Amino acid sequence: MPTLEDVAKHAGVSTATVSKVLSNTPYFTEATRLKVLQAVRDLGYVPNLAARALSSGKTHIIAVVFPYVYDAIFSDPLVLRIIEGIETECSLRGYNLLLSAPRLIEGVADENYLKLIQSGYMDGVIALDNVPFASVLEPVLKKGIPAVNIGYHASTCAVRSDDYAGGILLMNHVLDLGHHRIGLISVPDNLNFTTEQRLLGLRAAAAARGLSFDDLPLVQGDFSTAGGADCCMALLHQHPDLTAIICLNDRMAMGAIQQAHQLGWHVPDQLTIVGYDDIPTAAIFVPPLTTINQQALTLGNEAARMLFDILDGQTPESRTIPVELVIRGSSAPARDDRKEDTAPEKSLS
Numbered sequence: 001m002p003t004l005e006d007v008a009k010h011a012g013v014s015t016a017t018v019s020k021v022l023s024n025t026p027y028f029t030e031a032t033r034l035k036v037l038q039a040v041r042d043l044g045y046v047p048n049l050a051a052r053a054l055s056s057g058k059t060h061i062i063a064v065v066f067p068y069v070y071d072a073i074f075s076d077p078l079v080l081r082i083i084e085g086i087e088t089e090c091s092l093r094g095y096n097l098l099l100s101a102p103r104l105i106e107g108v109a110d111e112n113y114l115k116l117i118q119s120g121y122m123d124g125v126i127a128l129d130n131v132p133f134a135s136v137l138e139p140v141l142k143k144g145i146p147a148v149n150i151g152y153h154a155s156t157c158a159v160r161s162d163d164y165a166g167g168i169l170l171m172n173h174v175l176d177l178g179h180h181r182i183g184l185i186s187v188p189d190n191l192n193f194t195t196e197q198r199l200l201g202l203r204a205a206a207a208a209r210g211l212s213f214d215d216l217p218l219v220q221g222d223f224s225t226a227g228g229a230d231c232c233m234a235l236l237h238q239h240p241d242l243t244a245i246i247c248l249n250d251r252m253a254m255g256a257i258q259q260a261h262q263l264g265w266h267v268p269d270q271l272t273i274v275g276y277d278d279i280p281t282a283a284i285f286v287p288p289l290t291t292i293n294q295q296a297l298t299l300g301n302e303a304a305r306m307l308f309d310i311l312d313g314q315t316p317e318s319r320t321i322p323v324e325l326v327i328r329g330s331s332a333p334a335r336d337d338r339k340e341d342t343a344p345e346k347s348l349s
Contacts, residue, residue: 001045001046002043002044002045003045004018004019004045006043006045007036007039007040007043007045008039010039010042010043011035011036011038011039012035013032013035013036017032017036018036018039021033021036021037022036022040022094058123059121059122059123060094060095060096060123061095061096061097061098061121061122061123062086062090062095062096062097062098062122062123062124062125062126062304062307063097063098063099063100063116063121063122063124063125063126064083064086064097064098064099064100064125064126064127065100065101065102065113065125065126065127065128065129065136065137065140066079066083066099066100066101066127066128067101067102067103067104067109067127067128067129067131067134067136068101068102068103068104069104069131069191069192069223075224076223076251077250077251077279077280077281078249078250078277078279078294078296079128081279081280081296081297081300082128082150082296082297082299082300082303083097083099083300084297084300085296085297085298085299085300085301085302085303085304086126086300086301086303086304087300088300088301088304089300089301089304089305089308090304093308095123098121098122100113100116102136104131104133104134104136107133107134108134109134109136109139113136113139114139117139117140117143117145118139118143120143120145122145123146123311124145124146124147124148124307124310124311125137125140125145125146125147125148125307126147126148126150126303126304126307127140127147127148127149127150127151128150128151129149129150129151129152129153129155130150130151130152130153130192130193130194131191131192131193132190132191132192132193132196133190135153135154137149137153137155138153141155141156146307146310146311147307147310148303148304148306148307148310150299150300150303151193151194152193152194152197153193157306157307157310157315157316157317157318158318158319159299159302159303159306159318159319159320159321160194160299160319160320160321161294161295161296161299161320161321161322161323162320162321162322162323163194163195163197163198163201163294163323164197164198164200164201164204165201165322165323166198166201166276166292166294166323167197167198167199167200167201167202167203167204167205168201168202168204168205169201169292169323169325170198170201170202170205170246170274170276170292170325171201171202171205171206171209171246172205172209173274173290173325173327173331174244174246174272174274174331175205175206175209175211177244177272177331177332177333177334178333178334179243179244179272179334180211180243180334181239181241181242181243181244182211182216182242182243182244182245182246183216183217183218183219183235183239183242183244183245183246184202184216184217184218184219184245184246184247184248185218185219185220185221185228185231185232185235185245185246185247185248185252185253185256186199186218186219186220186221186248187220187221187222187223187248188220195248195249198248198276199248202246217235217238217239217242219231219234219235221247221252221255223249223251223252224251224252224255225251225252225254225255225258226255227252227255228247228251228252228253228254228255228256228259229255229256229258229259230255230259231252231255231256232245232255232256232257232259232260232273233259233263236259236260236263236265242271243270243271243272243334243335244271244272244273244274244331244334245271245272245273245274246274247273247274247275247276248276249275249276249277250275250276250277250278250279250281250282250289250291251275251277251279252275253273253274253275253276253289253291253330254275254281254282254285254289256273257273257285257287257289257330260273267287267330268287268329268330268331268332269332269335270335272290272330272331272332272334273289273330273331274289274290274291274330274331275289275290275291275292275330276291276292276294277291277292277293277294277296278291278292278293278294278296278324278326279296282326282328283328285330287328287329287330288328288329288330289328289329289330290325290326290327290328290329290330290331291326291328292323292324292325292326293323293324293325293326294321294323295321295322295323295324298321299321302319302321306319
């Protein structure tokens with residue numbers, strides 16, 4: 001197999017220059033970079049990552065950590081979108097990803113994850129750190145590994161979307177449509193910082209409009225489509241006069257819409273249902289889902305850029321990413337002429 005020396009000879013440069021080009025180190029010309037990369041392609045050279053790590057002290061591996069709470073990370077389209085944003089930036093820098101989904105047991109991450117952190121195998125860590133009862137970044141920071149937090153746990157560098165503002169936007173949209181009989185589908189208390197912030201935003205918007213938030217019926221799901229369907233069933237059974245349901249993520253909103261349809265309700269003519277996240281399927285769902293775009297791709301991009309700034313010796317400031325209300329076909333004005341018997345009979349069974 002071709003060696004680093006072979007590449008250097010073919011390109012007419014030193015082995016140190018080849019190493020710097022392959023490590024994305026600055027201080028050489030674009031012409032030199034292109035010459036080295038062409039030599040790599042001509043010879044079919046494949047860098048020995050283990051040897052590079054021993055010589056440079058860098059593995060060129062970034063750990064991306066998403067704790068396992070309700071279901072596997074690959075079941076959540078929002079998580080995949082964030083990972084896409086991270087991977088795009090890492091690929092540009094010549095870095096690879098290592099995915100970890102630690103289980104959180106009795107307030108700490110599982111032993112396998114802790115062993116990974118102690119191994120020093122990664123150059124940096126990006127973590128979704130939003131579970132109140134345990135921080136997956138705590139052992140990372142204690143180890144002194146450069147890290148960026150996508151979330152709310154205390155850390156030196158964090159990026160998050162503006163969940164509080166998103167809650168305000170969503171509640172104001174529903175109220176602007178004339179809805180006052182509103183149900184809420186959330187998740188259990190103290191489970192996730194992001195949903196707590198969204199609820200605070202919903203509460204603030206309701207209070208500003210003279211609506212008692214505590215009087216709104218609320219049921220707790222588990223982020224999943226099936227959980228949203230179950231919650232919708234419970235809400236419509238107990239409160240058949242509802243004209244709108246606000247869900248704190250898109251998957252629960254989609255499950256709620258499916259359940260409402262099965263019960264004979266028409267969304268949005270009889271029942272407005274809105275979500276949060278703007279996952280890719282939200283735009284093609286039937287009806288297309290009104291939701292909050294929390295800029296998942298940007299979150300991933302920005303987290304990776306901030307981590308590389310740290311690796312380059314900089315001290316980036318934490319950032320909050322603005323969110324956007326996306327109005328689609330699942331929300332409509334409340335019907336003023338709605339009668340008590342408008343709700344389908346089978347929704348009461």
